[in-house]
Amino acid sequence: MAAASSNSERARAPPAIPMPSPPPSKATSLSSSLPLFHYLFPLTHFTRFVLFQFKIGLCQLSVTPDKDRNIAHARTAIQDAASKGAQLVLLPEIWNSPYSNDSFPVYAEDIDAGADASPSTAMLSELSRLLKITIVGGSIPERSGDRLYNTCCVFDTDGKLLAKHRKIHLFDIDIPGEITFIESKTLTAGETPTIVDTEVGRIGIGICYDIRFPELAMIYAARGAHLLCYPGAFNMTTGPLHWELLQRARATDNQLYVATCSPARETGSGYVAWGHSTLVGPFGEVLATTEHEEAIIIAEIDYSITEQRRKNLPITTQRRGDLYQLVDFQRLNSQ
Numbered sequence: 001m002a003a004a005s006s007n008s009e010r011a012r013a014p015p016a017i018p019m020p021s022p023p024p025s026k027a028t029s030l031s032s033s034l035p036l037f038h039y040l041f042p043l044t045h046f047t048r049f050v051l052f053q054f055k056i057g058l059c060q061l062s063v064t065p066d067k068d069r070n071i072a073h074a075r076t077a078i079q080d081a082a083s084k085g086a087q088l089v090l091l092p093e094i095w096n097s098p099y100s101n102d103s104f105p106v107y108a109e110d111i112d113a114g115a116d117a118s119p120s121t122a123m124l125s126e127l128s129r130l131l132k133i134t135i136v137g138g139s140i141p142e143r144s145g146d147r148l149y150n151t152c153c154v155f156d157t158d159g160k161l162l163a164k165h166r167k168i169h170l171f172d173i174d175i176p177g178e179i180t181f182i183e184s185k186t187l188t189a190g191e192t193p194t195i196v197d198t199e200v201g202r203i204g205i206g207i208c209y210d211i212r213f214p215e216l217a218m219i220y221a222a223r224g225a226h227l228l229c230y231p232g233a234f235n236m237t238t239g240p241l242h243w244e245l246l247q248r249a250r251a252t253d254n255q256l257y258v259a260t261c262s263p264a265r266e267t268g269s270g271y272v273a274w275g276h277s278t279l280v281g282p283f284g285e286v287l288a289t290t291e292h293e294e295a296i297i298i299a300e301i302d303y304s305i306t307e308q309r310r311k312n313l314p315i316t317t318q319r320r321g322d323l324y325q326l327v328d329f330q331r332l333n334s335q
């Protein structure tokens with residue numbers, strides 16, 4: 001038994017940080033239990049209270065070439081989700097612009113320059129503050145200097161920008177006769193994994209193609225994530241085969257919740273999204289999903305179930321660190 005546990009500790013370099021684990025359904029102080037994480041990703045509040053049972057809202061939005069309309073439309077959807085009890089709202093990948101290399105430079109916003117330069121994130125900040133909800137704001141094209149990124153912003157319940165994730169793995173694929181898309185023609189890849197402490201738990205962020213890379217999800221799990229959020233716009237070729245499969249794989253391998261949010265399908269548009277925004281539980285089970293039309297999915301997350309599943313199926317302590325290892329370079333280099 002002792003050998004098994006020291007092997008499993010060696011399977012993650014540095015060793016994994018346990019998922020914050022308060023009594024089920026009770027608020028707890030997350031920052032005080034995790035000094036290392038606090039050091040790596042400083043929290044603004046000394047004490048952060050985490051809800052372990054709450055509702056998530058996935059807003060599968062129609063997206064048009066009219067940016068003002070897209071922003072107004074997202075605003076209404078977020079308000080609707082909050083009125084139905086959602087304390088965390090997730091938006092789709094590229095919800096303020098058509099998904100195309102021609103559009104990215106035109107619709108891009110300078111998020112760091114503030115509200116006037118970024119009406120999309122200004123709206124998210126305002127709503128998270130007014131509605132007192134956490135928002136994982138899908139993604140928008142971001143302009144930073146002479147570069148463009150595909151960027152997800154996370155807002156705290158007081159409207160503060162907690163984190164910005166720039167899509168790490170760009171969507172460069174070529175399936176002849178089916179789909180060719182080269183995001184790297186216009187976009188630059190992000191350089192860092194993004195995991196953030198919020199009032200609804202520790203959330204690892206990925207954008208669409210990022211979900212295909214299991215190592216990223218594994219790193220988030222090793223940093224104690226409760227939930228992975230992937231805004232994503234899979235397409236009509238890969239969507240039917242891979243979208244649900246990848247979500248269930250990331251959830252099952254890491255025994256945590258996975259939430260995804262896609263734009264609704266617009267058959268006339270240049271890039272036709274698959275839709276099917278989904279919440280998957282820590283046993284790999286689809287808890288809530290939808291088809292391809294516009295929809296707001298409201299579903300329950302309960303992190304005590306994650307703890308239960310990890311006890312039922314203790315793969316975390318059964319890893320063979322004598323045979324393989326996952327190395328988190330960012331954490332390792334910061335020690």
Ligand SMILES: NC(=O)CC(=O)C(=O)O
Nearest residue numbers: 171208209233234235238
């Ligand atoms: N659009 C993406 O980033 C990813 C995708 O459609 C796929 O991986 O397939």
